[in-house]
Amino acid sequence: MTRRSSEIAPLTILMADDHPMFRGGLRQVIESQPDLKIVHETGDGQDALRMALQLKPKLAILDLDMPGKNGLELAAAIERERLPVRVIILTMHREEDLFNEAVDLGVLGYVLKDSAAEDILHCIRAVADGQHYLSPAVSAFLVNRRTRAESLRRAKPGLADLTPAELRILRLIARNKTSKEIADELHLSIRTVDNHRFNICTRLELHGVHSLVKFAFDHKSEL
Known part of the structure; x- marks a missing residue:
């Protein structure tokens, strides 16, 4: 085995931010680490998605505000396409x-x-390992989220009875997905999705499609 083939492959990163000066500074930070490699950088969200599909980097570092697609739209597309790409949002928004x-x-x-x-380097390494990493200034948001989730589970004990498939479907309903869109994303039949929706309504004591959609949307961040 050659030395080159025995070396650990670098951690590949796609970087998307529409501010060239900031992108240049971030590139210097990342490239100071020998095991990190930027495989593509861009200021356009649509180009970022095209290259994420093509290159499938380990990480994507995304700004929220970009032409083409913003960072959240990109994150949604990465999830929808089931790409093996972990996402970091790097933003000014609090x-x-x-x-x-x-x-x-x-x-x-x-x-x-x-x-x-x-902190940025710590975030890159934590996310590469499948862990969450938040700036201290926004960490309280995660505490708030967990507190609301616990309160919801006390108010709706039926949530604990949902199967993993039912909970995933409930979360997709919360994102305003139709049964057809959910079926396409999860590779299920529409009938199977509708059966899951019926079971969710039964367990949560919700009556009708509209009450299910309202519940999911109202509690999206607690599910």
Whole structure:
């Protein structure tokens, strides 16, 4: 075995931010680490998605505000396409609703742009290992989220009886997905999805499609 083939492959990263100066500074931080490799950088969300589909990097570091597609739309597309790409949002935004939307989409890292370089590198390594990493300034949002989730489970004990498939479908309903869209995403028949929806209504004592959709949407960040 040659030395080259025995070396550990670098951690591949796609970087998307529409501010070239910030992107250049971030590139310097990342490239200071010999085991990290930027395989593509762009200022356009649509280009980022195209290259994520093509390159399938380990990580995608995304700004929220970009032309083409914003960071949340990109995260949603990565989840929808079932790409093996873990997402970090790197942003100036401190709003709790944006944080919750990102977490709902499976984002593991949420870091503010004024974070120290060491924090960004810690985030990259934590997310690469499948862990969550949040800037301290937004960590309280996660506590709030968990507190609300615990309160909801006390108010709706039937949530504990949902199967993993039913809970996933409930979360997709919360994202305003139709039965057909859920069926396509989960590779199920529409009839199977509708059966799951019926079972969810029964367990949660909800009456009718509208009450299910309202419950899911109202409690999206607690599910």
